[in-house]
Amino acid sequence: MSDKYALELVGIRRCYGSVVAVDDVSLAIERGEFVTLLGPSGSGKTSTLRLIGGFENLDSGSININGKRVDHLPAYSRDTTTIFQSGALFPHKTVAENVAYGLRMRGASKSETEKRIKEALQIVRLAGYEDRYPNQLSGGQKQRVALARSMAVRPAILLFDEPLSALDLSLRLQLRAEIKRLHQELGFSAIYVTHDQSEAMAMSSRVAVMKQGKIEQIDTPSNIYNLPANEFVYTFIGENCSIPLRVSGGQAFDLSGTTLNLSLSSSLPDGEWRICVRPSRLRLTCRDGAENRLVAKLQFVEFLGDVHRYHLKSGAVELFVDQPGEVRANPGDTIEVGWSNADMRAYR
Numbered sequence: 125m126s127d128k129y130a131l132e133l134v135g136i137r138r139c140y141g142s143v144v145a146v147d148d149v150s151l152a153i154e155r156g157e158f159v160t161l162l163g164p165s166g167s168g169k170t171s172t173l174r175l176i177g178g179f180e181n182l183d184s185g186s187i188n189i190n191g192k193r194v195d196h197l198p199a200y201s202r203d204t205t206t207i208f209q210s211g212a213l214f215p216h217k218t219v220a221e222n223v224a225y226g227l228r229m230r231g232a233s234k235s236e237t238e239k240r241i242k243e244a245l246q247i248v249r250l251a252g253y254e255d256r257y258p259n260q261l262s263g264g265q266k267q268r269v270a271l272a273r274s275m276a277v278r279p280a281i282l283l284f285d286e287p288l289s290a291l292d293l294s295l296r297l298q299l300r301a302e303i304k305r306l307h308q309e310l311g312f313s314a315i316y317v318t319h320d321q322s323e324a325m326a327m328s329s330r331v332a333v334m335k336q337g338k339i340e341q342i343d344t345p346s347n348i349y350n351l352p353a354n355e356f357v358y359t360f361i362g363e364n365c366s367i368p369l370r371v372s373g374g375q376a377f378d379l380s381g382t383t384l385n386l387s388l389s390s391s392l393p394d395g396e397w398r399i400c401v402r403p404s405r406l407r408l409t410c411r412d413g414a415e416n417r418l419v420a421k422l423q424f425v426e427f428l429g430d431v432h433r434y435h436l437k438s439g440a441v442e443l444f445v446d447q448p449g450e451v452r453a454n455p456g457d458t459i460e461v462g463w464s465n466a467d468m469r470a471y472r
């Protein structure tokens with residue numbers, strides 16, 4: 125146990141009947157880190173957060189906050205606060221009373237409480253809203269109050285349980301930037317749960333990708349994106365084209381048996397493989413001699429704003445390529461697609 129960490133999870137486990145919701149999860153978060161638990165529905169993110177916050181009990185393992193074991197303590201005695209999806213404000217209390225709540229629970233004096241309310245509302249840009257009631261606030265403002273209430277306590281670790289998922293897209297983007305700014309300015313330690321990968325990538329110091337109660341990979345957003353530990357992480361984070369193929373004697377064949385011009389295949393053992401490439405790393409012109417090339421037919425083109433998405437078919441292989449600029453091909457045209465070895469991953 126080390127007090128170097130704001131939070132340490134050591135082999136924590138929680139089952140509901142026959143479902144193993146959290147399966148031997150270990151994780152250490154340094155002070156000031158913003159770590160996101162990201163994963164599909166049912167992967168155990170919320171259960172992990174609830175175990176840390178003390179809303180659920182462990183079946184085994186231990187939880188340390190600032191070097192002290194806390195898993196035997198009730199929620200209110202742990203040095204954490206949680207911001208929920210719904211905000212969970214008290215409807216009959218004013219903004220100031222809502223923010224004061226956690227401070228009172230922790231025995232702060234009246235003058236300290238007033239000082240912290242003022243500070244917290246300033247931080248979330250809601251100074252002047254002290255006397256309003258939650259029903260007089262917008263969805264985004266309510267979440268800012270919930271944030272202020274949690275931060276006013278200055279907990280060892282802030283827990284976020286999908287706090288933006290009930291908001292519309294533009295508000296979500298706005299608040300996401302706001303939380304990032306606050307983290308940068310104040311340097312609090314946080315665990316953030318989301319199933320939105322762009323949110324996780326944009327906000328976090330590190331991202332833990334979860335699947336079936338386990339952490340598949342924990343790393344910086346850039347390493348998660350560029351150096352995924354396995355196919356699950358690769359396909360869960362960002363878009364990708366997956367090409368099923370068979371390698372035999374250093375040659376690659378698609379599933380219809382057509383030879384593919386892939387240089388990586390010379391280094392792959394014989395067998396069935398899936399090659400994964402991000403559509404943004406595929407190139408439609410290969411004059412510079414890409415290491416891997418496919419001749420494909422253009423099916424159709426989608427306009428996506430900054431880029432066009434070219435949907436292509438080559439034998440049994442289907443791909444899509446994102447390219448900026450004008451569209452210079454028509455459906456039915458033959459196009460060469462290329463990519464470098466560094467941009468592709470092979471999984472079996």
Ligand SMILES: Nc1ncnc2c1ncn2[C@@H]1O[C@H](COP(=O)(O)OP(=O)(O)OP(=O)(O)O)[C@@H](O)[C@H]1O
Nearest residue numbers: 140143145163164165166167168169170171172319
């Ligand atoms: N109180 C409970 N009783 C029974 N099963 C539960 C309970 N809470 C969670 N589970 C189960 O545990 C597993 C993990 O659930 P959890 O809510 O932690 O996942 P999640 O990754 O947060 O999902 P989501 O993104 O949908 O919120 C799921 O299979 C879920 O059905």
